[in-house]
Amino acid sequence: MSLLELPNTSKGVLIALAIIAVVVSALFASTLLTVAVAAVIIAILTYLVYIVGSRIHRWLLNASVTPGRSS
Numbered sequence: 001m002s003l004l005e006l007p008n009t010s011k012g013v014l015i016a017l018a019i020i021a022v023v024v025s026a027l028f029a030s031t032l033l034t035v036a037v038a039a040v041i042i043a044i045l046t047y048l049v050y051i052v053g054s055r056i057h058r059w060l061l062n063a064s065v066t067p068g069r070s071s
Contacts, residue, residue, distance in 0.1 A: 011050060018046040 007013045025038040 014046050
């Protein structure tokens, strides 16, 4: 896979957005420590979004498709 290919999965999209966020934060950061802290915070937030998204996806897949029925 080359760097010019578009991501095909939700994980790939999240990684691409996280990289863009780190680059943008690096442009506005005043020190290298600020860039490192921002990168760690962005990584944690990206991981949390992935976990919550995968749980919602799993919940939607297991949800009942019959109207009026509770699972």
